[in-house]
Amino acid sequence: MSKIFVDACFGKETPYTPVWMMRQAGRYLPEYMKVRAEAGNFLNLCHDPKKACEVTLQPVDIVGVDAAILFSDILVIPDEMGMDLEFIKGEGPKFNDPIKDESELERLIGGDEAASKLTYVYETIKLIKEQLAEDKALIGFTGAPWTLATYMIEGQGTKTYNICKKMMYSNPELLHKILAKVTEVVKLYMEKQIEAGIDVVQIFDSWAAAIEPSKYDEFSWKYMVEIADYLKAKYPHIPIIMFPKGIPSFLDSVYGNFDVFGVDWSTPMTLAKEKLGDRYVLQGNMEPCRLYSKEATTTSVEEIQNIMGTSRHIFNLGHGILPDVPVENAKHFVSECQRVSRKS
Amino acid sequence: MSKIFVDACFGKETPYTPVWMMRQAGRYLPEYMKVRAEAGNFLNLCHDPKKACEVTLQPVDIVGVDAAILFSDILVIPDEMGMDLEFIKGEGPKFNDPIKDESELERLIGGDEAASKLTYVYETIKLIKEQLAEDKALIGFTGAPWTLATYMIEGQGTKTYNICKKMMYSNPELLHKILAKVTEVVKLYMEKQIEAGIDVVQIFDSWAAAIEPSKYDEFSWKYMVEIADYLKAKYPHIPIIMFPKGIPSFLDSVYGNFDVFGVDWSTPMTLAKEKLGDRYVLQGNMEPCRLYSKEATTTSVEEIQNIMGTSRHIFNLGHGILPDVPVENAKHFVSECQRVSRKS
Numbered sequence: 001m002s003k004i005f006v007d008a009c010f011g012k013e014t015p016y017t018p019v020w021m022m023r024q025a026g027r028y029l030p031e032y033m034k035v036r037a038e039a040g041n042f043l044n045l046c047h048d049p050k051k052a053c054e055v056t057l058q059p060v061d062i063v064g065v066d067a068a069i070l071f072s073d074i075l076v077i078p079d080e081m082g083m084d085l086e087f088i089k090g091e092g093p094k095f096n097d098p099i100k101d102e103s104e105l106e107r108l109i110g111g112d113e114a115a116s117k118l119t120y121v122y123e124t125i126k127l128i129k130e131q132l133a134e135d136k137a138l139i140g141f142t143g144a145p146w147t148l149a150t151y152m153i154e155g156q157g158t159k160t161y162n163i164c165k166k167m168m169y170s171n172p173e174l175l176h177k178i179l180a181k182v183t184e185v186v187k188l189y190m191e192k193q194i195e196a197g198i199d200v201v202q203i204f205d206s207w208a209a210a211i212e213p214s215k216y217d218e219f220s221w222k223y224m225v226e227i228a229d230y231l232k233a234k235y236p237h238i239p240i241i242m243f244p245k246g247i248p249s250f251l252d253s254v255y256g257n258f259d260v261f262g263v264d265w266s267t268p269m270t271l272a273k274e275k276l277g278d279r280y281v282l283q284g285n286m287e288p289c290r291l292y293s294k295e296a297t298t299t300s301v302e303e304i305q306n307i308m309g310t311s312r313h314i315f316n317l318g319h320g321i322l323p324d325v326p327v328e329n330a331k332h333f334v335s336e337c338q339r340v341s342r343k344s
Numbered sequence: 345m346s347k348i349f350v351d352a353c354f355g356k357e358t359p360y361t362p363v364w365m366m367r368q369a370g371r372y373l374p375e376y377m378k379v380r381a382e383a384g385n386f387l388n389l390c391h392d393p394k395k396a397c398e399v400t401l402q403p404v405d406i407v408g409v410d411a412a413i414l415f416s417d418i419l420v421i422p423d424e425m426g427m428d429l430e431f432i433k434g435e436g437p438k439f440n441d442p443i444k445d446e447s448e449l450e451r452l453i454g455g456d457e458a459a460s461k462l463t464y465v466y467e468t469i470k471l472i473k474e475q476l477a478e479d480k481a482l483i484g485f486t487g488a489p490w491t492l493a494t495y496m497i498e499g500q501g502t503k504t505y506n507i508c509k510k511m512m513y514s515n516p517e518l519l520h521k522i523l524a525k526v527t528e529v530v531k532l533y534m535e536k537q538i539e540a541g542i543d544v545v546q547i548f549d550s551w552a553a554a555i556e557p558s559k560y561d562e563f564s565w566k567y568m569v570e571i572a573d574y575l576k577a578k579y580p581h582i583p584i585i586m587f588p589k590g591i592p593s594f595l596d597s598v599y600g601n602f603d604v605f606g607v608d609w610s611t612p613m614t615l616a617k618e619k620l621g622d623r624y625v626l627q628g629n630m631e632p633c634r635l636y637s638k639e640a641t642t643t644s645v646e647e648i649q650n651i652m653g654t655s656r657h658i659f660n661l662g663h664g665i666l667p668d669v670p671v672e673n674a675k676h677f678v679s680e681c682q683r684v685s686r687k688s
Contacts, residue, residue, distance in 0.1 A: 212631040265556050266590075289506060
């Protein structure tokens with residue numbers, strides 16, 4: 001059975017434009033909060049295939065999206081490379097042992113040994129595939145090496161990225177060694193996700209905008225392209241979505257062997273279409289805060305539809321849904337996307 | 345005596361391209377830290393004309409910049425409108441009574457009454473002008489109404505701006521009333537700064553990038569233009585610098601009656617020159633983290649110089665200098681800017 005979402009990723013004709021939402025398995029859903037409470041904490045939920053499967057499937061059933069996205073966190077990768085990860089309530093993720101020098105990097109587990117430790121992720125994927133409707137796609141994902149490295153170096157979220165950037169300008173060799181080691185694990189991790197059954201890959205570069213434009217290729221994009229090339233050589237039938245958040249000023253230079261470009265809300269869809277629409281299917285990009293108002297949601301969905309037409313597009317938010325959005329507004333978004341784009 | 349900085353703002357020929365740094369009177373300077381410690385806290389320092397004057401002048405003497413910028417904070421405006429401002433150590437500014445509805449807005453002091461309460465700022469300006477070398481310019485400043493409003497509505501710094509944006513999409517009328525009231529105070533505040541002696545106005549829209557591109561004009565830019573129009577009608581000899589941070593995707597639409605456009609580091613200088621260089625003198629835009637390395641600083645200064653040539657440009661960082669930058673690297677930046685651009 002063909003999946004409309006996968007077809008859309010490859011630019012094939014579909015009966016309507018499919019839609020999913022970043023963070024669709026998240027805190028705005030009471031059903032998610034219930035399972036999370038049972039798990040005790042966020043990391044436990046990532047480690048528990050049965051519960052992670054359950055929250056992955058919830059938005060498909062409740063909100064009506066066309067694809068499920070694996071419930072997990074990008075930081076399970078450095079966690080299994082041997083770093084000491086904690087999620088502190090109200091503060092977010094924290095590594096108690098950020099990488100400061102080469103010897104600390106060398107102590108980390110790399111390559112297949114690290115990727116093989118993420119068994120709970122592959123287990124989760126298998127469980128999801130048993131239960132997900134055949135016409136729905138399952139998206140697997142990873143953080144881009146740069147985004148992962150920022151946490152590994154800073155130890156936590158940061159406003160200024162000053163520790164990473166001091167390394168970028170004063171000791172770029174060490175930063176490249178960190179990025180290369182992470183890239184190696186990510187390649188194998190995504191390969192194992194594909195082998196476990198995901199239908200689509202998304203690479204999130206959430207902190208793309210932290211790098212000045214002239215340095216983006218060197219410190220992030222080239223590693224993302226290396227991962228895409230590796231996967232495409234082995235699995236050309238698996239679409240790859242690249243999502244570097246917040247880089248509207250140099251869309252001319254983000255080329256590579258992938259299928260879909262994720263457009264964040266700071267990038268006008270007209271600009272993305274002009275620069276990238278011929279090469280890639282575009283995904284996005286409603287400003288997530290519009291979900292606070294059904295009227296503002298409909299206006300935006302119609303505007304995006306007018307720009308993109310009925311092909312080479314996947315509807316999504318331009319960033320993650322926020323926890324205080326009413327569920328009925330999320331449903332409204334999904335049904336409006338399907339309504340305005342339906343061909344007959 | 346003509347001031348090279350003011351001449352440069354108007355696009356006149358100057359012997360070299362002048363330079364200043366955002367946050368140049370700040371924590372990276374031990375001399376600043378000493379005065380701040382004497383003041384007790386940050387807000388006391390803003391309220392003390394003698395001390396504020398002293399830290400304003402420090403970077404001119406120590407680092408060699410071509411313009412001083414008034415030491416103050418954008419949040420003194422809502423503070424004097426009657427909001428309860430606190431600076432909490434390690435957390436940043438906080439209003440204990442964020443605006444939730446129209447009655448709370450109406451209770452705030454507006455117009456000339458609020459602007460007249462900022463006497464310590466005008467006093468500081470007069471003191472600075474007595475002591476600043478005649479060939480150096482003094483920049484006065486304000487936050488843009490949108491940036492001020494985000495703090496007044498959220499109560500503090502925010503990652504998501506979800507409270508403001510809920511208002512933007514669900515109750516835009518209230519948001520416009522807040523913005524209009526703040527705009528009225530800012531106009532008169534900047535007029536009084538000019539009457540007290542500043543040579544140049546800069547309007548900081550630090551949170552410009554929090555608004556989706558299609559809404560930026562409506563909720564921020566038009567209020568900034570209203571302020572610029574008001575000041576230009578009365579004081580055409582005072583240059584105005586607009587600094588909306590992080591809007592590279594719609595530089596085509598930020599026109600108005602001002603002189604200099606401040607380019608942040610996420611916007612390539614080539615793009616800014618292409619879109620705005622004919623209309624405005626451009627200021628910027630070295631990535632501030634390059635200050636961690638003298639070599640990375642020189643490379644960037646030379647690149648910017650190659651793009652901008654020796655006219656219609658003011659050197660600056662693309663955002664504020666960070667507290668852990670060595671003073672000697674800041675001096676190196678300033679002297680490199682002056683070196684590479686000197687005409688004879």
